[in-house]
Amino acid sequence: MQRYLWIVGALVGGLLLGQGASRVNAQNANSQRVWTKPAGSVLLYAGTQTATVTAAALAASTAVSELSVQCDPDNAVDCFVGTSAAQPIQLQPGQSFNVPVNNLAQLYVKTASSTALVNYFARH
Numbered sequence: 001m002q003r004y005l006w007i008v009g010a011l012v013g014g015l016l017l018g019q020g021a022s023r024v025n026a027q028n029a030n031s032q033r034v035w036t037k038p039a040g041s042v043l044l045y046a047g048t049q050t051a052t053v054t055a056a057a058l059a060a061s062t063a064v065s066e067l068s069v070q071c072d073p074d075n076a077v078d079c080f081v082g083t084s085a086a087q088p089i090q091l092q093p094g095q096s097f098n099v100p101v102n103n104l105a106q107l108y109v110k111t112a113s114s115t116a117l118v119n120y121f122a123r124h
Contacts, residue, residue: 072117
């Protein structure tokens with residue numbers, strides 16, 4: 001079962017603007033009120049995947065630019081991360097791995113035995 005959290009917005013002056021927001025009322029260094037337009041929206045994705053002994057894509061096909069994967073700290077077994085052909089990166093429970101990728105479905109996960117949870121966080 002996969003769970004997703006979608007957060008859409010842009011960080012401007014320490015404030016997160018939701019999708020469709022075009023400006024924020026902020027103060028500059030001289031305490032003057034200014035209107036600032038955000039540079040653009042950022043999509044963030046977070047979820048959990050159950051890994052088994054058979055390598056499977058981390059998540060459904062979703063365009064991203066950066067990805068962080070964590071072997072859940074409560075797992076009893078290690079997780080292995082890689083491509084569809086090989087998963088050479090071994091993560092012990094609690095360890096994480098960061099990688100620039102174009103799509104969540106490019107990264108494959110598995111375990112050597114049993115099942116384990118793999119947490120991920122990505123942005124586009």
